[in-house]
Amino acid sequence: MLSSVGCIRATNTxxxxxxxxxxxxxxxxxxxxxxxxxxxxxxxxxxxxxKPVRFYKNLSVDQKARVVGYWLLGCCGLVATTVSVGxxxxxxxxxxxxxxxxxxxxxxxRTAEEWEVEFDKxxxxxxxxxxxxxxxxxxxxxxxxxxxEWGHRHLGRVIGSCVVFPTLALLTRPWVSNKLKLRLAxxxxxxxxxxxxxxxxxxxxxxxHPESTDIPRVSQYRLASHLGSAFLLYLTMFKTxxxxxxxxxxxxSPALQNLRKWSGGxxxxxxxxxxxxxxxxxxDAGLVYNSYPKFADSWxxxxxxxxxxxxxxxxxxxxxxxxxxxxxxxxxxxxxxxVWVMSRPLVLPKRAGVAVNAxxxxxxxxxxxxxxxxxxxxxxWLAATHQQxxxxxxxxxxxxxxxLGKKKIKMFKR
Numbered sequence: 029m030l031s032s033v034g035c036i037r038a039t040n041t042x043x044x045x046x047x048x049x050x051x052x053x054x055x056x057x058x059x060x061x062x063x064x065x066x067x068x069x070x071x072x073x074x075x076x077x078x079k080p081v082r083f084y085k086n087l088s089v090d091q092k093a094r095v096v097g098y099w100l101l102g103c104c105g106l107v108a109t110t111v112s113v114g115x116x117x118x119x120x121x122x123x124x125x126x127x128x129x130x131x132x133x134x135x136x137x138r139t140a141e142e143w144e145v146e147f148d149k150x151x152x153x154x155x156x157x158x159x160x161x162x163x164x165x166x167x168x169x170x171x172x173x174x175x176x177e178w179g180h181r182h183l184g185r186v187i188g189s190c191v192v193f194p195t196l197a198l199l200t201r202p203w204v205s206n207k208l209k210l211r212l213a214x215x216x217x218x219x220x221x222x223x224x225x226x227x228x229x230x231x232x233x234x235x236x237h238p239e240s241t242d243i244p245r246v247s248q249y250r251l252a253s254h255l256g257s258a259f260l261l262y263l264t265m266f267k268t269x270x271x272x273x274x275x276x277x278x279x280x281s282p283a284l285q286n287l288r289k290w291s292g293g294x295x296x297x298x299x300x301x302x303x304x305x306x307x308x309x310x311x312d313a314g315l316v317y318n319s320y321p322k323f324a325d326s327w328x329x330x331x332x333x334x335x336x337x338x339x340x341x342x343x344x345x346x347x348x349x350x351x352x353x354x355x356x357x358x359x360x361x362x363x364x365x366x367v368w369v370m371s372r373p374l375v376l377p378k379r380a381g382v383a384v385n386a387x388x389x390x391x392x393x394x395x396x397x398x399x400x401x402x403x404x405x406x407x408x409w410l411a412a413t414h415q416q417x418x419x420x421x422x423x424x425x426x427x428x429x430x431x432l433g434k435k436k437i438k439m440f441k442r
Contacts, residue, residue: 089203089440089441090440092203092440093272093439093440094272094273096198096204096208096272097269097272097273098269098273099194100265100266100268100269100272101266101269101273102190103187103190103191103215103265104262104265104266104269106183106186106187106190107187107258107261107262107265108262108416108419109183110180110183110184110187110258111255111258111259111262111415111416111419112412112415112416113176113179113180113183114180114254114255114258115309115411115412115415115416116176116408116412117176117177117180118251118309118310119309119406119408119411119412120172120173120176120408121155121173121243121245122172122173122174122176122177123177123180123229123230123233123246124153124155124177124230124233124234124244124245124246125150125170125173125174125176125177126174126177126178126181126230127149127150127152127153127234128149129181129227129230131223132185133181133182133185136174136175136178143167143171144167146170146174147167147170150170150174153234153244154233154234154235154236154237154244155233155243155244158243158244181226184222184223184226185223187219188219188220188223191215191216191219192216192219192220195212195213195215195216196216198212199212199213202441203440203441204439204440204441205438205439205440205441207438207439208268208439208440211264211268214264215261215264215265218257218260218261218264219261221257222254222257222258222261225250225253225254225257226254228250229246229247229250229251229253229254230246232246232247232250233245233246233247245310245311245312246310247310248306248307248309248310248311248343248344249310249343251306251307251309251310252303252306252307252310255302255303255306256299256302256303256306259299259302259419259422262419262422262423263299263422263423263426266423266426266427267426267430268439270426270427270430271430271433271439272439274379274430274431276430276431276432276433278377280432281374283374284374284376284432285432286370287367287370287371287374287432288429288432288433290363290366290367290370291367291384291425291428291429291432292429293363294360294363294364294367294387294425294428295422295425295426295428295429297356297359297360297363298360298418298421298422298425299422300356301353301356301357301360301418302418302419302422304349304352304353304356305353305414305415305418307343307349307353308349308350308353309411309415311344311346311349312346312406313346313347313349313350313353314350314401314402314406314411315405315406316346316347316350317329317347317350317402318402318403318405319402319403320399320402320403323347323351329347329351331345331347332345332347332348332351333345333348357394357395357398358395360391360421361391361392361394361395364387364388364391364425365388365391367384367387367428368384368385368387368388371384377431377432379427379431380428380431380432383424383427383428383431384428386424387421387424387425387428390417390420390421390424391421393417394414394417394418394420394421397410397413397414397417398414401414
């Protein structure tokens with residue numbers, strides 16, 4: 029009879045008005061405010077609805093800070109999950125199954141007629157024309173790719189809700205520093221930007237190019253921008269969460285300061301390598317040379333530079349894109365090994381020691397995943413694991429950089 033969601037979210041006054049409207053709209057129009065008061069008293073609704081608010085108000089600033097830190101970590105987990113689903117969506121060619129976009133989203137089709145309408149929309153897309161010529165597609169196959177894209181979009185909306193609404197509340201709190209408020213506003217802006225950028229990316233794959241004989245796909249430039257901004261959102265939220273939950277309070281020797289610079293360089297190189305992987309995925313460049321360590325029988329492929337102007341080869345030539353990604357991956361592993369070797373004779377803070385060892389192990393694992401993906405002709409599960417490996421590598425390098433930080437940053441006013 030009562031809407032529990034509406035009641036829990038309401039304050040004392042609004043709770044009364046919401047539930048009153050719902051009761052009056054039910055099959056018992058004779059209910060009065062007296063009945064409502066008796067019902068609230070009997071079931072202790074007002075006390076239960078306001079209990080979380082009263083509990084939060086009684087927390088100290090340090091306790092509230094930890095709540096904010098864990099909230100940011102939870103948002104990082106949501107972003108990582110969405111990135112993983114997005115990778116599978118791209119690998120299964122599901123991203124172009126939905127040919128329209130609504131800011132608030134829409135429910136999935138429920139009836140056979142609604143699915144036919146959705147399928148007809150897809151049949152007007154360039155990807156369908158390619159499917160008909162080469163392999164065809166059944167309605168059940170279409171449902172799979174449609175649900176992949178639909179799920180990815182709704183995960184993005186969940187992230188938006190989990191970031192934007194708490195941010196709006198925290199911006200009004202006097203115990204939150206202006207520095208943190210600025211960061212939170214940046215996170216929310218980046219989340220909203222991500223939604224529009226995602227649709228801008230999908231639109232590029234819905235444009236018809238009759239002269240092309242290749243499978244329609246989204247622009248690799250827009251794909252790299254979409255993935256890069258997601259990684260940027262994840263890393264900035266993760267770094268902020270670490271500064272809140274695991275503040276650095278020790279001073280650094282010159283040797284540790286030098287190691288910190290190297291760890292920052294590793295994080296930057298890992299980010300660039302991940303963006304390079306987005307170009308590999310966007311062009312299906314992983315299917316060009318499925319041999320290692322050589323490119324077929326050559327160390328340097330003959331079609332490395334074939335486009336004019338010269339710079340286009342680095343972004344549009346599948347051979348060059350794969351070649352660059354290999355070089356960047358190996359360079360990253362060398363840099364990680366260098367940081368690990370530099371750290372051996374130093375007395376590291378405990379968490380920094382754990383981070384540098386984990387980074388070393390993950391670096392070798394990521395190279396192994398990349399080589400295996402290449403040799404096995406890019407199976408979906410392995411390619412998706414390789415993409416998530418890049419996010420883990422970025423996480424560990426950012427964590428190490430944080431643990432070698434210079435000072436504690438004030439995020440809250442006490």
